[in-house]
Amino acid sequence: MCHCRYLSTQFGGEPMSYTRFSIARQTDGDNSHVEMKLSADDEEGAETGRPEHLHASMSPPRRSGKNLFFLVIAAVLLLLIGFLIGYLSYRGRMQKASKCLDGSGKCEITPTASYLAGGDDETEEEEVPGPRIIYWPDLRALLTDKLSTRRLEDGLRQRVKKYSFEAGQNEDERIARYIHDEFTSFHLDEVWNDEHYVKLQVKGSNNKVSIVENGLEEELESPDAYVAYSLSDSAVGKPVYVNYGRKADFQKIQKLGISLNKTITIFRAGKITLAEKVENAKEAGAVGALMYLDPSEYKDTDDLVPFGHAHLGTGDPFTPGFPSFNHTQFPPVESSGLPRIVVQTISSQAVGKLFSKMDGDSCFLEWKAGVLGCKVTPSSTSNMTVKVEVNNVMVDRRILNIFGVIKGYEEPDRYVVIGAQRDSWGPGAAKAGVGTAMLLELAHVISDIVKNDGYKPRRSIIFASWSAGDYGAVGATEWLEGYSATLHAKAFTYINLDAAVLASSFSPGMSKLVGTFSKLVFCSVPLGLDNAAFPFLAYSGIPVVSFGFCNKDKEYAFLGTTEDTMENLKKIDKLSALMRAAAEVAGQIALRLTHDHELFLDFERYGEELLAFQEKILHYNQEVKALGLTLNWLFFARGDFQRATDALRRDIANSDREDRVVRRALNDRIMKVEYDFLSPYVSPQRAPFRHIFFGKGSHTLQSLLENLQLLTVSRDSVDVNELQQQLALATWTIKGAANALVGDIWDIDNEF
DSSP states (O other), X not given: OOOOOOOOOOSSSOOOOOOSSOOOOOOSOXXXXXXXXXXXXXXXXXXXXXXXXXXXXXXXXXXXXXXXXXXXXXXXXXXXXXXXXXXXXXXXXXXXXXXXXXXXXXXXXXXXXXXTTOTTOOOOOOOOOOOOOOOHHHHHXXXXXXXXXXHHHHHHGGGTTOOOBOTTSHHHHHHHHHHHHHHHHTTOSEEEEEEEEXXXXXXXXXXXXXXXETTEEEEEEOOSOOEETOOSSEEEEEEEEOTTOOHHHHHHHHHTTOOOTTEEEEEESBSXXXXXXXXXXXXXXXXXXXXXXXXXXXXTOTTOOOOEEOOSSSSOTTSTTSOOOTTOOOOSOOOTTSOSSEEEEOOHHHHHHHHHHOOSOBOOGGGOOSSTTOBSSOOTTOOOXXXXXXXXXXXXXXXXXXXXXXXXXXXXXXXXXXXEEOOBSSOOIIIIIHHHHHHHHHHHHHHHHHHHHOOOOSEEEEEEEESOGGXXXXXXXXXXXXXXXXXXXXXXXXXEOTTTTSOBEEXXXXXXXXXXXXXXXXXXXXXXXXXXXXXXXXXXXXXEEEOXXXXXXXXXXXXXXXXXXXXXXXXXXXXXXXXXHHHHHHHHHHHHHHHSSSOOOOTTHHHHHHHHXXXXXXXXXXXXXXXXXXXXXXXXXXXXXXXXXXXXXXHHHHSOTTOHHHHHXXXXXXXXXXXXXXXXXXXXXXXXXXXXXXXXXXXXXXXXXXXXXXXXXXXXXXXXXXXXXXXXXXXXXXXXXXXXXXXXXXXXXXXO
């Protein structure tokens, strides 16, 4: 691989380049130029007051053809003589300025005054040196050598003997100031804050769960933990256990003839997010929901109650699709993802007591839970019910996002973002402490490589500390919403550092890069709503990676609880080594993305994803034909996308890597692939997660697949018009992505 030295614009300055001649730069702004005055008007003693245009007032003298010929010859000779004098003078000065340092052949060129400057001006123009060339193996070694386990551990100590870092409260703001000061001490190019004014739901008076039987109410539990954005109300209903609360679990219950209308559903944590479980319960007709940590999966948590939020979305749910800057006032509006039922978390001990009061059928074998005496529901003759009281209140809070940037040398307006959540309910050692410590260490080390080792990244690196992450990536989402018109064209990757002791996940575009570090990533999980990287991908169309380590034999059980303390975190085997390895992977990804000429993103992977989707829906081809519709146009669009990726790969292979304009254009096509899978046919306010692969709503490929599956199960329940619209919108979203990938409209396959 060839790595060459470049001279580029210095963040708004004029472009510099190596040239044979030295021309003095003017200092009066960006539109500076060299002015050569050929008139004698400005010479001392020149005649004044004559007309500006002589030919307007005087008739030209008569000249014979012979005189004109001699004048032309004389002019040519004068020009040749002037050129030779100037060339020899310049050559002589440059030779005098050359001093050989030693016998190695290396020479130092001493800059001289420009010969165009004239006069006795002795000022010398210094040539700006290009960045030091550091090849990738050497850069990777620098990162490895400079990472400090001690500093990572020092960063974690910020969580010692602290009991809450709730967003917008004292400890959260204290850590924000600390991070700002640290970024400043690292001498990053810029350090700044973003303020947001958001609505958060916090616990009011005591929330309570009770058993009501024969007119008597017995309190089951009154937890300290709460679920943000629950409906604040009380609800009473028959308890029904629905395993993990997935759609399939609810369907299994309904097939047994058990009504879920006006019930209190009980499910265990895991598989999907709490917000998705609550949404499924609401759709099934439940009036309340309870969640617990099952001891078969979360060891030593019998009396532990987790925190959580029930918003099926991210960001401030009262400004969906809009940023919450500076108390900006929008008309009253609520996110469609807010639950309309009461939600509370309880301990597995409390669930065990509840099961002991239920006299119905035992749980299915495949639903076997760790709680003893697991029951699905009380018997039909039982009058036992469960009462859930939630008294949460809405508050206005000011939150801070803290940023620092190392600006790129060639393309400062293209950047990778490395981020970590700062706030937490409870100590948050694993959930927020690990990521924050890694964020500070990477900012420290990479800035040190730039300052002391002369490395200049081609593109910028932004370090971001987010607040209100526990409420659903509120800080990160509000920032994305504030710059939604530009971020997708500038930020080409988001690296999430949250909870790096857990499993990894990433968007398809990152698969090639993450694969190069696969030996350090032990397992992978789907990217979910509870991951801070999710809005970057599904809302803004930015490729993401959220990685870490996991141990299937011993899951860390305290995430999102008051027991997520330093003492419990240190029980993880080789914690310091894992943190250092995680920081090294994150740093290598960021540096690789800002080091190479070509963006190291796997734009071809989506061709494979579309082919896999085509294979799934091909099974329903006959059912679709029976409705007078066809899947062919969708298949043609997939073929167009495949041809577009092949064309881009050929363009990259045949391009001049040293041509910055061409390379930038190719990189822009690569980085926009993820964004082009955001459906342009839905409103970001009503359906903010517009990504057809990872989003939420009828515009997604998953929703289309579910509708097609219904054709074989319950054809009468399928809305044909809706299905037709889904097919059309999916087709044109994929076709649009193909067109965008091609780059130029004259290269597009118009036969579609």
